Amino acid sequence: MTLSTRSEQRCFGGRMGFYTHRSEATGTDMAFAVYLPPQAARGPVPALYYLAGLTCTEETFAIKAGAQRVAAGHGLALVACDTSPRGANLPGEDDSWDFGTGAGFYLDATAEPWSRHYRMATYVNRELPALVEANFPVRPGRRGIFGHSMGGHGALVSALRQPALWQSVSAFAPITNPVAVPWGEKAFSYYLGPDRARWAEWDASLLMAKRPYPGPILVDQGLSDQFLEIQLRPERLEEAAALSGQELTLRRHEDYDHSYWFIQSFVADHVAHHARLLL
Numbered sequence: 115m116t117l118s119t120r121s122e123q124r125c126f127g128g129r130m131g132f133y134t135h136r137s138e139a140t141g142t143d144m145a146f147a148v149y150l151p152p153q154a155a156r157g158p159v160p161a162l163y164y165l166a167g168l169t170c171t172e173e174t175f176a177i178k179a180g181a182q183r184v185a186a187g188h189g190l191a192l193v194a195c196d197t198s199p200r201g202a203n204l205p206g207e208d209d210s211w212d213f214g215t216g217a218g219f220y221l222d223a224t225a226e227p228w229s230r231h232y233r234m235a236t237y238v239n240r241e242l243p244a245l246v247e248a249n250f251p252v253r254p255g256r257r258g259i260f261g262h263s264m265g266g267h268g269a270l271v272s273a274l275r276q277p278a279l280w281q282s283v284s285a286f287a288p289i290t291n292p293v294a295v296p297w298g299e300k301a302f303s304y305y306l307g308p309d310r311a312r313w314a315e316w317d318a319s320l321l322m323a324k325r326p327y328p329g330p331i332l333v334d335q336g337l338s339d340q341f342l343e344i345q346l347r348p349e350r351l352e353e354a355a356a357l358s359g360q361e362l363t364l365r366r367h368e369d370y371d372h373s374y375w376f377i378q379s380f381v382a383d384h385v386a387h388h389a390r391l392l393l
């Protein structure tokens with residue numbers, strides 16, 4: 115797999131880079147970002163993967179979350195990918211901000227025409243880690259995953275479906291029960307078709323209720339989040355955790371909204387959570 119380097123710059127003693135490559139999973143060019151901490155100059159470090167939310171790109175987290183300083187302190191690499199394939203040229207793909215481009219929902223679409231390109235689960239859980247581990251000084255098999263909103267859903271579902279791949283997981287304001295909220299119902303009906311039994315395979319609360327992730331999960335949620343009641347529903351995750359015995363720390367924060375100001379405020383706790391489990 116050939117990588118093209120878009121840019122690389124020094125950052126907190128390490129290196130912030132942006133890259134593109136041709137993806138087998140999506141059949142399109144894909145972009146991603148890697149932050150290498152200073153410790154990576156002396157040997158491979160664990161990598162923490164971040165999945166962003168609706169309308170975001172591989173740049174959003176790198177520019178807005180302020181995580182590089184903390185990752186440099188712990189000696190963790192950060193990897194952030196795009197939120198969907200781009201330029202697949204499917205009809206309707208660019209018509210709304212909560213579906214299609216910028217809204218891949220980190221699943222593998224099974225309904226035509228989306229199944230040809232919208233295969234973000236395979237991209238995140240197989241192709242991207244293989245690419246990163248082959249091209250950067252990161253430790254194979256030491257990986258964590260976290261994300262925000264749609265990306266929080268993606269992180270939780272990835273870890274619940276493939277716990278051996280992800281040794282740590284956390285989320286900011288995740289969509290916890292997509293089969294039962296408007297964002298998820300819209301995306302899943304296009305990507306997966308009308309059979310709701312298939313939707314359950316990509317729903318964090320339904321997966322967690324059946325089988326817990328074998329480790330602690332940290333979730334932060336702002337109480338002034340404009341999407342809290344209609345789209346996010348963190349109480350569904352708590353109910354699922356109670357059913358399966360999942361170790362879950364769900365923290366609710368007065369006055370914080372859905373923005374990267376919220377993420378910036380708690381990102382150090384998340385990186386520390388992953389460092390504790392990965393190092």
Ligand SMILES: N[C@@H](CCC(=O)N[C@@H](CSC=O)C(=O)NCC(=O)O)C(=O)O
Nearest residue numbers: 167168169170211262263264265373374
């Ligand atoms: N365009 C939308 C708002 C889109 C939005 O808020 N996106 C969130 C993620 S929402 C769930 O996945 C985000 O992270 N935006 C980037 C940012 O910098 O805040 C609207 O018009 O409401």
